Amino acid sequence: MNPIFADLPTTVFEAMSRLARETGAVNLGQGFPDDPGPEDVRRKAAEAVVHGWNQYPPMMGLPELRAAVAAHYRHWQGLALDPETEVMVTSGATEALAGALLALIEPGDEVVLFEPMYDAYLPLVRRAGGVPRFVTLSPPAFRLTEEALARAFSAKTRAVLFNNPLNPTATIFQAEDLALLADFCRRFDAVAVCDEVWEHVVFDGARHQPVIGLPGMRERTVKIGSAGKIFNLTGWKVGFVCAAPAMMKVLAKAHQFLTFTTPPNLQAAVAYGLAKDDGYFECLRRDLARSRDRFTAGLRSLGFDVIPSQGTYFLNIDIAPLGDTDDAAFCHRLVVDHGVAAIPVSAFYANGAVRNVVRFCFAKRDATLDSALERLAGVVKRTA
Ligand SMILES: Cc1ncc(COP(=O)(O)O)c(C=O)c1O
Numbered sequence: 001m002n003p004i005f006a007d008l009p010t011t012v013f014e015a016m017s018r019l020a021r022e023t024g025a026v027n028l029g030q031g032f033p034d035d036p037g038p039e040d041v042r043r044k045a046a047e048a049v050v051h052g053w054n055q056y057p058p059m060m061g062l063p064e065l066r067a068a069v070a071a072h073y074r075h076w077q078g079l080a081l082d083p084e085t086e087v088m089v090t091s092g093a094t095e096a097l098a099g100a101l102l103a104l105i106e107p108g109d110e111v112v113l114f115e116p117m118y119d120a121y122l123p124l125v126r127r128a129g130g131v132p133r134f135v136t137l138s139p140p141a142f143r144l145t146e147e148a149l150a151r152a153f154s155a156k157t158r159a160v161l162f163n164n165p166l167n168p169t170a171t172i173f174q175a176e177d178l179a180l181l182a183d184f185c186r187r188f189d190a191v192a193v194c195d196e197v198w199e200h201v202v203f204d205g206a207r208h209q210p211v212i213g214l215p216g217m218r219e220r221t222v223k224i225g226s227a228g229k230i231f232n233l234t235g236w237k238v239g240f241v242c243a244a245p246a247m248m249k250v251l252a253k254a255h256q257f258l259t260f261t262t263p264p265n266l267q268a269a270v271a272y273g274l275a276k277d278d279g280y281f282e283c284l285r286r287d288l289a290r291s292r293d294r295f296t297a298g299l300r301s302l303g304f305d306v307i308p309s310q311g312t313y314f315l316n317i318d319i320a321p322l323g324d325t326d327d328a329a330f331c332h333r334l335v336v337d338h339g340v341a342a343i344p345v346s347a348f349y350a351n352g353a354v355r356n357v358v359r360f361c362f363a364k365r366d367a368t369l370d371s372a373l374e375r376l377a378g379v380v381k382r383t384a
Contacts, residue, residue, distance in 0.1 A: 002127070004126045004127050005123065005127070008123060011119060012328070012343060012344060012347040013029060013030050013119070013343065016030070016335060016341045016342070016343060017029060017341065019335045019336065019341065020341035023336060023339060025335045025339040025341045026339060026340050026341065026368060026372040026375065028341060028342055028360040028361050028362070028364065028368075028372055029331075029341040029342055029343045029361065030343075030361065031167070031234075031313065031314060031361045031363070032234045032361070032363070033232045033234070033364070034363065034364045034365045034368060035232045035287075036232070037231050037232045038273065038276075040272075041231055041233070041270070041272060041273040041276075042269070044268060044269035044272045044273070045265050045266055045268070045269035046265075048264070048265035048266075048268040048269060049265045052265055052268060053264050054264065054265065055264075056261055057261050057262070057264035058261070059252065059255070059256055059261060060088050060252060061087070061240075061261075061262065061267060062089070062264060062268060062271065063083070064267075064268065064271045065089055065240075065267045065268070065270055065274075066083040066084070066088070066089065067083045067271075068270070068271040068272075068275055069081070069083065069087045069089075069240045069274065070083040070086070070087055071274070071275065072274040072275070073210075073242065076199075076200075076208075076281075077199075077208060077210050077213060078213065079210060079212065079213055079242070081242050082245070085245040085248060086242055086244060086245060086248055087240060087241070087242055088240070088241045088242075088248060088251065088255060089238065089239070089240055089241075089261075089262050089267055090238075090239040090255055090259065090262060091237050091238070091258075091259040091262045092226060092228065092236075092237030092239045093195060093197045093225065093228075093239040094237070094239070095239060095255070095258055095259055096222075096240070096241045096255075097120060097121070097124060097161075097193065097195060097224060098124050098254075098258060099241075099251055099254035099258055100193045100222045100224070100241070100254070101124050101125055101128040101130065101159075102128050102254045102258075103250045103251045103254040104158060104159050104191055104222075104250075105125070105128045105129055105130045105158055105159065106129065106158070107129030108129065108156070109129070109130055109131065109156060109157075109159070110130070110133050110156040110157045110158060111125045111130040111131065111132055111133065111157075111158060111161060112133050112134075112135060112149075112152045112153060112157060112159070112160040112161070112190070113132050113133070113134055113135070113350075114134075114137055114144075114160075114161075114162060114166075115134050115137065115348065115349045115350055115353065116137065116142075116166075116168055116169060116345055116348030116354070117161070117163065117348055117349075117350075118167060118348070119347070119348070121161055122350060130158070130159075131156070132350070133152045133153075133154070133157070134152065134350055135148045135149060135151075135152045136148070136349070136353050136354075137166075137169070138354065139169070139307060139316075139318060139354060139357050140307045142169045142171045143173070143174070143177055144173065144177040144180050144181060146180060149180060149184045150184075153184050153187075153188045153190070154188070157188045157190045158190060158191065159190055159191045159192070159193055160181065160184075160190055160191075160192050160193065161193045161195065162181060162192055162193065162194050162195065162211065163194075163195040163196075163197075163198075164178075164194065164195075164196060164198075164211070165198040165199070165201065165202060165208070165310065165311030166198075166312070167314060168312075168314055168316070168343065168345050168348050168359045169307075170309035170311060170312045170314045170315055170316060170359075171310050171311070172202060172206055172208075172310045175209065178209055178211060178214060179214065182211065182214040182215070182216065182217050186216045186217075186220075189220075191220050191222065191247070192211050192212075192217060192220060192221045192222070193221075193222045193224070194210070194211045194221055194222065194223050194224060195224050196208065196211075196223060196224060196225055197224065197228070197229045198229055198311055200229065200230050200284065200285070201229060201284070201311050201312055201313060202285065202310065202311040203285060203288070203289045203292065203309070203310060203311060204289070204310065206310060206311065210223055211223070212243075218244060219244045220247075222241060222242075222243045222247065222251065223241070223242040223243065224239060224240070224241055225239065225240045226238070226239045226240075227240075227266075227270040227274075230284075231270070231273050232363070236266050236270070237262070238262055238263075238266050238267060238270045239262075288313055288362075288363060291313075291362045291363065291366070292309050292313075292315060292362050294362075294366065295315065295360070295362040295369045295373070296308075296309070296315060298369065298370070298373040299317060299373070299376070302373065302376055302377055302379070302380055303380035303381075304317045304376075304379075304380060305317055305318040305320075305321045305322075307357070309362075313363035314360065314361055315359070315360055315362055316345060316357050316358060316359050316360070317357070317358050317360070318356055318357060319357070319358055320356040322380060324356065325355055325356060326355055327344035327345060327346050327355050327356060327357060327358050328344040328346060328347070328355075330344070330358060331344045331358060334358075334379065338375050338376060338378075338379055339375045340372045340375050340376055342358050342359060342360050343358070343359045344358055344359075345357035345358065345359050360372075
């Protein structure tokens with residue numbers, strides 16, 4: 001069996017969710033919302049199952065969804081994308097990432113990864129034959145620096161895999177970070193594979209800046225989005241890829257033999273959803289920001305050091321002020337002794353470089369968040 005997959009240990013997400021089930025803990029570990037997703041979008045999917053087309057849809061995606069993606073990004077991000085040649089529908093962002101890496105990388109090519117990183121990245125890069133070169137980002141700001149990029153890029157760099165807003169840190173890269181990254185991509189002739197699944201989940205008036213819109217990046221960026229995050233429908237696995245026509249042709253070949261298509265009824269519903277008026281997207285952000293503020297205030301009142309969440313539906317605490325330097329052991333204690341599951345952020349680093357940050361998912365009902373806070377009362381006193 002291939003060791004890249006055979007040797008992968010059980011993920012911390014599975015381990016924490018299992019412990020949460022066994023102990024009856026409140027699960028703020030795995031990232032999925034309590035919200036069932038907009039009812040009108042779900043009804044559209046149901047109608048499309050009953051009355052619509054249920055055979056193979058076109059490989060590139062339903063034309064109506066590709067047009068909706070292009071129109072959505074024109075409206076929200078000022079991008080001019082041709083739906084015919086520059087937009088493709090995939091089965092979630094994960095398939096889009098796998099396809100992009102398979103299509104772009106030749107064995108031995110170097111791929112720059114920014115840790116902490118989403119768990120799928122490293123095995124997918126390795127399985128595609130890529131050689132990872134890490135840039136380690138540090139709390140609390142998790143910013144890019146010229147020195148760190150200079151150490152990671154080389155003549156062998158083929159691609160960078162970049163996630164913004166960044167899960168698990170809940171931070172948004174600033175315009176200077178993006179300009180720096182684009183500069184390195186241009187200088188080293190590298191492709192930016194941009195995982196922007198959290199593009200709509202940004203707070204405090206922030207606006208998402210897509211890397212594909214930066215000078216000189218139009219022809220060397222693969223932009224990846226996900227309806228799962230835009231509509232709180234994580235189980236749907238409907239993703240979109242945007243890239244210039246020449247690159248898209250090759251990305252489409254990889255997609256052709258991975259999944260070929262995505263359920264047409266879900267595509268039709270997502271096309272409808274993307275055209276919703278601004279109010280829906282503003283409301284999504286407002287509701288999540290309210291939960292973030294409620295949970296942040298609760299944690300702070302209990303004495304936790306909260307790292308402000310700028311985007312995504314996660315927030316992090318710094319456990320170093322509690323005298324704790326082992327996030328995994330801390331999370332184990334949290335679930336077993338206090339009945340709250342969280343995720344140690346060291347799990348998102350290839351070599352566990354940072355061990356003092358713990359992630360919670362706050363996309364939960366008030367009652368769930370309040371119950372978690374009740375259980376967390378006393379943690380600070382006991383461990384400090
Ligand atoms: C950064 C990031 N990329 C990709 C995904 C997966 O997206 P999808 O469910 O559309 O495959 C997630 C889901 O949490 C994510 O946080």
